[in-house]
Each structure stands twice: as structure tokens, then as C-alpha cells.
Amino acid sequence: MQMVLQIVLLIAGFVALIKGADLFVDGSSSLAAIFKVPSIIIGLTIVAMGTSAPELAVSTSAAINGSNEIAVSNVVGSNLFNLLMVLGICALIKPLPLDNVIKKRDFPFSIIITIALFVALGVGVLKSTEFATVKMGDNVTTLERWMGIALIAIFVVYIIVLIRSALKNKTEGEAVKQMSPLKSVLFVLIGIALIVAGGHFVVESAKYIAAAFGMSETLIGLTIVAVGTSLPELVTSVVASRKGENGLAVGNVVGSNIFNILLILGVSGTIHPIRVNFASMIDIAILIAVSILVFIFALRNKINRPQGAVMILIYIATMVFAIVR
Template sequence: MTYVLLVVGFALLIKGADFFVEGASKIASLLRVSPLLIGLTIVAFGTSSPEATVSILAALDGSAEVSLGNVIGSNIFNITLVVGITALINPLKVESATIRKEIPFTLLGSMVLLVVISDIALQGFSSNLITRSDGFIFLLIFTVFMYYIFEVARNNREQLDTEEITEKSSWGKNAIKTLLGLAAIIFGGEMVVRNSTEIAISLGMSETLVGLTIVAVGTSLPELVTSITAAIKKQSEIALGNIVGSNIFNILFVLGTSSVITPLPVNDKIFMDIFIMLFLNVVLLIFSRTRYCIGKIEGSILAISYVLYLIFIIIRN
């Protein structure tokens, strides 16, 4: 039965992503807002909902390793496999604003995370901990980022050309399609995570490994499916915005909220994964500067990187 529910979850993710991307891209047109900004906000928040739900529930249950591992593993999965596969399907165009601000912002978030968990090295404490104060810092930075995004959207709105929409039902129809897609993504993601975790634990995997692999991949499936769907529909701005936005949401909002609920103890092993995440963020920034496009070669390198990372953490654990 667990395997059947896993397949149902995958089906909901795929169909939900199709609805969500289509509805969100049309709403962007109606609002005269850049598809990139829609990807960075609405789509990113929607596809990050499983990470938020799982990490917050893990924090409440006292499973800090799953909570933190989920976020780190999801971000690495997004940068490598999601960007890689999406670029292989359709090369991702990179707007200059994304290179200058959004992608470096993910790097900033990763560096802040590294600083706040280094209590032993920086302050001489007996253990590393993401405290409630650290959580509020994350949420404060997240608020600043959201303010910046909406300011950009407001300033760019009148510069964008948009088609005249004569159909009165367009707003309602697309809003319903987007909400239905989001609901299917969240529900499908939950089914996949719950059942895949149950399977993994029954096979004797450790909590840290489950968080970095099964839970991380499961909660990142909406990003993968949504970005692939967006790439197929030639909405590369939504695809890339979704990935970058999701990574920012994961660190600042998901970890921020989780640690405000309850302080999160940090497993020493996670430091290596954070360094890998930082390195991959730099690689993504470099790749995005080459011809302002992440092509098939870069996509192949990123996808292979995830396979190597997966082998590394399985051997390590």
C-alpha cells in the first residue's frame, strides 16, 4: 500500500505542477509582472511548501537532523539535479538582475547559515545550535528580500508589454487553476515524503541520511517537476526563478520558522554538506555568467555532481 500511495503522490505532483505553472504564468501576464518575479515568489513559495511543512513538523517532533538535513539536501538537489535536468531539456536564460542579486542572495543565505551554526568555533560553546535569535535573524533577512522583490515588481510593471485580455473569466479561471495546482503539489509532496521516508527507515537508513536524501529529494520533487514543466513550456524564467527562490525560502523562511519554534541542534556532519552547498552556489553563479545562459554542458556537469554527492553521503553514513 505504501508503494501505491507513493505513485499517487508522484501523479499529483506532476499534474499539479502543470496546472500551477500554466496558471502562474498567465497571472504574471495579467498583472504585467515579470515571469522571473512570479517564479521567485508565488511559484517558489508553492514548491517550498513541502520543505516548510516537513521541517516545521520535524522541529516540533524534536527531529532536528531531519529538519536541517531536509533544507541543506533540498538546496543541493535544486542547484544540481533540478537546474541540470531543466537545462538539458531547454537552456535556461539568465536575466542580468538574477545574476547580480538573486543568485548571490542564495550564497549570502548559505554563508549566514554557516556563521550561525558555528557556535563552537566562533564563540567557544560546547555545542552548535540554531537558536530562536538566529531564527529571527533569518526571518528578518527574508523580509528584506521580499520587500526588494515586490519593489522590483512594482518598478518593472509598467515597462512590460502585455496582451489585452478580453475574457472576463481569465482572472478567476487562472486563479483557480493555480490554487488547484498548488494544493496538488503540496498534498502530493506530503504523500511522497511520508511514504518514501517510511520505506527508507524500514530499510535501516539513519535519520541524517534520510533527511539529506529521501526527505530532501521528496520535498524537492515539486521544484523538479515544476521547473521541468516550465522548461517544456518555454518558461525558462519561471524555471530558474523557482529554483533560486526556493533555495532562498528554504534557508531563510523554513529554517527561520523551524528554529523560532524550537532551537535546532546541529550535527557536526552537516558542516561538510553546507560547504558543498556554498561551493555549488558559486558554480551556479559562474555558469550563469557564461553567455547569460545555463546550457546543456553546464546542466550535465550539475546533474553528474548530484550523483557524485549522493555516492559521497551514502559512503560517509
């Protein structure tokens, strides 16, 4: 009976996260429109943060509660799901073109920051680990508070660059639906409340289910939690792809992955230093390899259907490896 209750709470948590992110984006976008903020800026900041809000809620809740394995594996798992499954499914629907700005700036930047994170954490691994005896669940390094602050600082600089670029190009995005100021504020507050509550339910239920089935928090964070918190990106990108807005689908995924690494791990690590186990280090290395592979696919300006199918198969193989290791 307790297991059924925890599964129901897990699903309810995911629903609260997704609906909360939706309300937060609508309310924030409306407030920005009321104050005459250009819609392109809204898209680059508020909407992008909104689709990453579930990951932020889960990882920060995990960090506060000391569930460090979920904090890291949720981000890595979400980025893997975004790159391989979201883009793979979109490419199957219709070949994915890659915007030149994303190809030259954002995609390489996402790879660079992932490599930088791996190197920074890897220094701790080399100092503290006897590789002959290390096990997957052993903590081998720490995402220190200074690393978290550095990630947030890089995130702020990245946002400034995005906004300056958008203003320079003077490109307007889709018109924002404007509500009354009171309704906008209510949407923001309710959205935040749902995101916070959903994040708490997801973390606590996931921990219970992991313990009941003998699964590690790393595994459940990499799979169930990561997929659940990536649903906003999946829905946004698939809808965009079906409408022929494939450039938006790619931008949403790449932008979300950058937000996940810089903002979510940055905030989580600043709140509380995060112990990182050996399995998560392997997963970050896999994420780097996958990112480079997808970037190579995209260099010809389009991710085609066969490549999309390969990406989905790689994701399945990665999850199988995570389960059996």
C-alpha cells in the same frame, strides 16, 4: 506488509504535496487577480511560495515532531537538487541564459545567506565540538530560535525589495486564470489541507523507512525526501525550459533556494530550536561550494550543455558520498 504500506504512504504524501501546492497557487493567484494585484507580484510571492510549500510542510512537521535531522537535510538536499539536477537537466534540454537581475542580485544573495547560515551554525560547532572524536551523526550545533526569527526578518525584507523592484520596473507576468471567489477560496483551503497532510505522511513514512533500512534521518532527508519535495521546481523548470522560457527556469530555482533557506529554516527554527549534526554541516559546506561553481558557470550569461552534464554528475557524486560516509 508494514513496509509496503509506508512506501505507499510516502508516495501518497508526495502526490498530496505536489497537488496541494498546485491548488494553492491557482487559488491564491485567482484571489490576487480578483483584488487587482499585479501578476508579476503574484509570481514573485505566491507562486514562489507555492513551489516551496512541500519543503515548508515537511520541515515544519519534522521540527514539531522533533525530527530535526529531516528538517535541515530536507532544505539542504532540496537546494542541492535544484541547483545541480534541475538546472543541469534544463541546460541539457537547451543552454540556460541567466537574467542580469538574477545574476547581480538574487544568485549572489542566495550564496551570501547560505554562507551566513553556515557561519552562524559554525560558531556553535567551534564551541562544542572535539573534532578528533566527532562522528557524522553527532549533534554539534543548534539553529536557535533567534536565528529562525532573524531568517524570517531577512525573508520579509527580501520580499519587500522584490515587490518594490517589480512595481518600479512595471513588468507584467503571465495573465492569471481568474475563478469565482468561492472556488478560489476552496482551492486555497484544499491546497493547504493537502500540503499539511502530505508533509505529515512524508515525514512519518520517511522516518519508518530510514529506521527499517538502518539509514539516518539525515540521509533520507537529503535524498528521498529532498527529491520528492523538489518535484514542483523540477516540473516547473523543465516545462519552462522546453517552452524556451529558460530565464524562468533559472529564476524559479534561485528563488526557491532563497525561500528554502530563509522561510523554511526560519519558520522551523522559530517553532522549535533545531539540533544540527556534523553531516548536515558538511552538506551545507558542499551547498556553498556547489552554489559558487554554478554561479561561475553562469557568469558568461549562459549555462551550456557540457556544464549541465557536469552538474548532474556532481549531484550523483554528492549522493554517493552521502550514502557511503
